[in-house]
Amino acid sequence: MYIFRLNLRKVSIGILLFGQLFLLFLYFYSQQSPIFQTTDSRISFLKSEDYENELQTTYHSLNSNIILKSIKTRQSYIDFNSSLCFTNGSDLNSMRLSTGGKWKCECLPGWHGTDCGQPEVLWRAILSSRKPVKIRGPRTFERRLIYVFKVDRFSEYVADIRINELGPIIDLFILYEDDNADFLLHKLGNKFCKEYQHKILYMQGDGTNLWKKVKPFLKNLRNDDIILSSGLNEIPNKDALIFLKFYDHWPQPIKFRYRWSVFGFFWVHPSKTITGGGACTISFLKESFNNKLSLLTDNKTLSSPLYRGLILGDLNHYGGWYCEFCNDPLRIVDFLSTKSKNVINWDRVNHQKIDSSFVEDLIENGVYMDGKSELWKAHKYHDNYFAPKFVLEHDWKYDFLLVNFYSKLDYYEG
Numbered sequence: 001m002y003i004f005r006l007n008l009r010k011v012s013i014g015i016l017l018f019g020q021l022f023l024l025f026l027y028f029y030s031q032q033s034p035i036f037q038t039t040d041s042r043i044s045f046l047k048s049e050d051y052e053n054e055l056q057t058t059y060h061s062l063n064s065n066i067i068l069k070s071i072k073t074r075q076s077y078i079d080f081n082s083s084l085c086f087t088n089g090s091d092l093n094s095m096r097l098s099t100g101g102k103w104k105c106e107c108l109p110g111w112h113g114t115d116c117g118q119p120e121v122l123w124r125a126i127l128s129s130r131k132p133v134k135i136r137g138p139r140t141f142e143r144r145l146i147y148v149f150k151v152d153r154f155s156e157y158v159a160d161i162r163i164n165e166l167g168p169i170i171d172l173f174i175l176y177e178d179d180n181a182d183f184l185l186h187k188l189g190n191k192f193c194k195e196y197q198h199k200i201l202y203m204q205g206d207g208t209n210l211w212k213k214v215k216p217f218l219k220n221l222r223n224d225d226i227i228l229s230s231g232l233n234e235i236p237n238k239d240a241l242i243f244l245k246f247y248d249h250w251p252q253p254i255k256f257r258y259r260w261s262v263f264g265f266f267w268v269h270p271s272k273t274i275t276g277g278g279a280c281t282i283s284f285l286k287e288s289f290n291n292k293l294s295l296l297t298d299n300k301t302l303s304s305p306l307y308r309g310l311i312l313g314d315l316n317h318y319g320g321w322y323c324e325f326c327n328d329p330l331r332i333v334d335f336l337s338t339k340s341k342n343v344i345n346w347d348r349v350n351h352q353k354i355d356s357s358f359v360e361d362l363i364e365n366g367v368y369m370d371g372k373s374e375l376w377k378a379h380k381y382h383d384n385y386f387a388p389k390f391v392l393e394h395d396w397k398y399d400f401l402l403v404n405f406y407s408k409l410d411y412y413e414g
Helices: 002-031 048-056 092-097 120-129 156-166 183-189 194-199 210-217 238-246 282-289 329-337 356-365 389-393 408-413
Strands: 077-080 083-086 145-150 172-177 200-204 226-229 234-236 254-262 267-281 310-312 320-324
Touching (some): 145 156, 329 356
Parallel strands (some): 254 320
Antiparallel strands (some): 077 083
């Protein structure tokens, strides 16, 4: 009996050890087989690193069809008694507290119209144009807004600003760089503006016939959608673009009078403004410009008697920002070395060596690149158009464009 109990105990221990070894075998087998596919359901389980690689590439290229969303304008307005008021332009607090049976929208400073949907820059442009304009709206659906511009290694900061500033209202960014260039492609692969990469279409080329190449891939494009294009240093006014999306019967084409900032938003060129960019509907681009974006952005366009366009912006209310040489000194020197010598008047700099020290001195003292023209100082806390809103809200990221670090006075004030 004793021997039987002893053998039974050994058998039990052996079974327990065998079970543990079997469980360990199953565990290690499962760890060595991370990709498993069932023959019936055809569901694949991918390695985590493969899944992350799939998520990284979210921007579009010309091998994919793009569907633009249709968004109702109603979500941007509120009902106030019998009035429909634009939310961003209405003084909601005052309206809620109002008594005495007021039935009209009350506009915030800088907004106009019966529904408070006209930004100051647009309202002033219509008044100054002295043209019979009968704006209608809001529309039932927003116009889709497509923004085309070039990006290179010298315009990285401005490109980053305008994508983040305008990202919430732009439906598609078409970004392109020169043939054989890969700066932008590399940046996109490293999560450049990752929040809006799903709205970016990447291309290479010189911009010639660009729109004709892209248009077939936009499957639900409407004739009244908007095409916008501008140069390397230009940041259009966000509020003005929202208006174009929501309303009808505005004059075409639209041009922008930008505030001319230099080295950063703390210096303004003595000419104050510069005109550039262009916007119009898809049908207008086809019928008037034969789908050539170069004609839309040509400043001679509005001077032609054929067009009854509109310039957004004046000396006090700008249609956006033109930020020239908004870069660090080393990149500015590098930029100048790639351009022909007629970029600036080299005779005026007395044949000085154009290096980072020379550029730093210009930034510190507020002198334009010609070494002579005196720049105007801008005041961050007293100027409504000092810089785009996104830049001001992210001053830790763009501090070198908001504060003149080469000036001791500005450095300590900033």
